[in-house]
Amino acid sequence: MECLNCKTIYEGKFCPECGQKSETKRFTFQKITNDTLTTLTNTDKGFFFNLKYLTLAPGKSINNYLDGKRKQVFNPFSYALLAIGLYLFVDHYYDFSIFRSFSNPDNKWRDANIGAYDFGQQIGHFIRKYLKFFYLLNIVYLSLITYLILKKRNLVEYLVSNAFIIGHAIIITTVFIPLYKTPIFFNPITFISIAILMYFTYKDYEEKIVVFVALFFSILVSFLLQFIVPGFIIWLKTLIF
Template sequence: MVVITEFKSNRVNNNMSDICKNCSTPVSGKYCSNCGQSTATARINFHYIIHEIQHSIFHVDRGILHTIKELITRPGDSIREYLSGKRITHFKPFSFILILGTIYGFICFFLKVYPENSFAYLQTDAAANNYSQLVFDWMYGHYSFVMLAFIPFYALASYIVFKKSGYNFVEFLVINSYIVGMQILILILTYPIYYFTLSIWGVLLTFLFCYLYQFWVYIQLFGKSSPIKTVCKTSISMVLSFLFVVIASSLVTFVFIFINHR
C-alpha cells in the first residue's frame, strides 16, 4: 500500500511539474487553468510563423475569414453572440478594422487613386484640388487609425438612438467596429471598378452598398420584430454620426490652420 501511494504521489507531482511560462502557475494539462495559455510553447521559428498565419487567417472556426463569413451571412446575430460572451470564434473587432483598414489604405495610397476624392474632380479650382490631394494622401497613409478615430462618433450616435437596447457605449464601439470593418471590405472589393473607370457613379454605388449593409446589421441586431422602425432609427443614427464627424473634422482643421498660420 505504501508503494502504491508513493507511486500515485510521484505521478501527480510529475503531472504538476510543468510551469506556465506566462504566469508561472503549475499546470497539468494542455492549457493553464489560470491564464489560459497553451503549454505547447515551442521556440519561435519559421514553422511557427507559418502556423500562426494559417491559424489567424484561415482557421475554419475562428480566423478572420470565418468572421467575415459570419458578418456577411448573419451579421447582427454574430455581433450579438460576441457581445453576449461567445468570443473565441470571433476575430477581435479592433484588430479586424486595423487589418482591413491598413490593406485598403495601402492600396489607395500606393495607387494614388482615391474614390472619396472623386467629387473633388468636379472643382475648377486647381488649388482646391491640390489641397484635397494632400488631405487624401495623409488620410490614406494613416487610414486604419483615421477609421478608428471616427468610430467613437459612430458609436455615440448609435448609442443615443438605440439607448433602449441595453447596450452601453463601449459595446456600441464593438458593433460599429465590425460594421466599419465590413464597409472597408466592400470598398476593397469594389475598388477595381473605380480604379479602371474613375466614375462617380461607381463610388456612389459603393457607398450605397455600405449604407445598406449597416441597415441590415441593425435590423438583425435590434429590429427583427419591427424592421421599419429600426430603419428609421438607423437613418437618424447615420445623420447624427455624420454631423459629429463634420463638427470634429472642422475643429481639427481649424486648429491645424491656426497653428500653421501663427
C-alpha cells in the same frame, strides 16, 4: 507540472489559469510557416472567423459576442484597424485619388470659387492623410446616435458592435475597389454596407421604424461629421498659426 507562462501547478494538456499548452516545441522554420498558414487560413478562429460570420450572419455574430460568446472572435477594434490598413494598401496600389479632378486646369468651378476650393482641398487632403483615425471616429459617431435612439445596450457595447460593422463594411469596400474606385469617404458601397450590417445587428432591438430612424440619423451624422470635424480642425489651425 508548472506552467511556463504563469507558474501555476496543474495536470493536463493546458494550464487552467492562462491556457498555455503543457508541451511547447522549439521554433523552427517549418513551425513558423505552419503557424502562420494556420492563422491566415483558419476560419474557426480569429480574423477569418470574423470575415466568415460577419458575412453569413452579421447580426447573430455581433449580438452573440456582446452576450459573451467571444472565444473564437477576433477583437472588433483590431478587426476595424486591420480592415482600414488593408483598404489603404489596396487603394494605394490602384493609384486613384479624388484630387485629380480638382487639378484639372479646365475646372471652372475652382477658378470661380478659389477660396472654397482651397479650403475643400485642404479638408480632403487632411481626411486622406488621417483616414484611419476618421474612420475610427465614425465608430464613435454611429455609436452615440444608436445608443441615444435604441438604448438597449450601453454605449461601450454599441462601440463594440459598430467596430465590427465599420470594419466589415470597409472589407466589403476593399473587395469592390477593382470594380468601383471611389474614395471611401464618398463611396456608396461603404455606406450601403454599414446600413445593411446595422440593420441585421439592431433589427430586434426596437420597432422596425425606430431602427430605420436610428440607421438614417447615425449614418447621416457620421457622413457629415467626417467633413465637419476636419474642417473645424483646419479652421482652428488657421486661427492659431
